[in-house]
Amino acid sequence: MYHHLLRDASFWVFLFTVDQGLADDAKARGCSCGGRLHCANYPRKPRGGGTDLPPCYGHRLSFCCERDGCRKRTTPPSVRFLGRKVYLGAVVVLVAAMRHGPSPRRVRELTQLFDTDRRTIARWCIFWREHFPQTAFWKLVRGRFVPSLAVADLPLALLKAFLHRADSREDWQRLLEFLSPITITGGLAIEGMF
Numbered sequence: 003m004y005h006h007l008l009r010d011a012s013f014w015v016f017l018f019t020v021d022q023g024l025a026d027d028a029k030a031r032g033c034s035c036g037g038r039l040h041c042a043n044y045p046r047k048p049r050g051g052g053t054d055l056p057p058c059y060g061h062r063l064s065f066c067c068e069r070d071g072c073r074k075r076t077t078p079p080s081v082r083f084l085g086r087k088v089y090l091g092a093v094v095v096l097v098a099a100m101r102h103g104p105s106p107r108r109v110r111e112l113t114q115l116f117d118t119d120r121r122t123i124a125r126w127c128i129f130w131r132e133h134f135p136q137t138a139f140w141k142l143v144r145g146r147f148v149p150s151l152a153v154a155d156l157p158l159a160l161l162k163a164f165l166h167r168a169d170s171r172e173d174w175q176r177l178l179e180f181l182s183p184i185t186i187t188g189g190l191a192i193e194g195m196f
């Protein structure tokens with residue numbers, strides 16, 4: 003089953019190391035003005051990861067340009083945090099997917115497993131099926147899937163496309179890295195809207 007890994011603290015530690023790699027890349031590139039980047043993490047209180055979530059989940063990795071007059075913020079993509087959503091990105095994908103398909107998990111079971119509630123789960127399902135398919139990101143990447151993924155089957159179709167082995171960290175890593183462009187500012191912009 004897909005959800006066992008998300009109950010395992012070592013999985014969250016693993017995803018943090020992936021985020022550290024993404025942050026290292028951003029730091030190496032530096033600011034667009036040519037300035038160096040300094041650590042300026044955002045405090046976070048993510049939900050859905052259980053009670054033994056590692057302390058490194060208390061912040062999202064982010065940087066600030068060191069140059070006076072610039073000080074521009076650079077927040078690298080993340081496999082942990084889905085934009086401003088309070089819940090961990092993997093939970094937002096998985097719970098919405100588990101509500102879907104031929105034998106959906108009951109809401110009560112999901113709320114207990116992932117410390118969420120009926121309204122939040124309903125919002126995620128709307129997000130995946132109504133907002134996400136309209137984003138510039140999805141319009142750019144959807145052609146990669148052969149056969150194509152039906153919008154009505156999101157996000158379960160994404161889960162099935164990426165997760166081939168039960169409880170594979172690497173499969174989750176590939177899925178979350180694929181989605182990581184939507185985790186930065188403007189990443190969920192709808193095509194044609196500015």
Ligand SMILES: [Zn+2]
Pocket residue numbers: 033034035036037067068069072073074
């Ligand atoms: Zn700068």
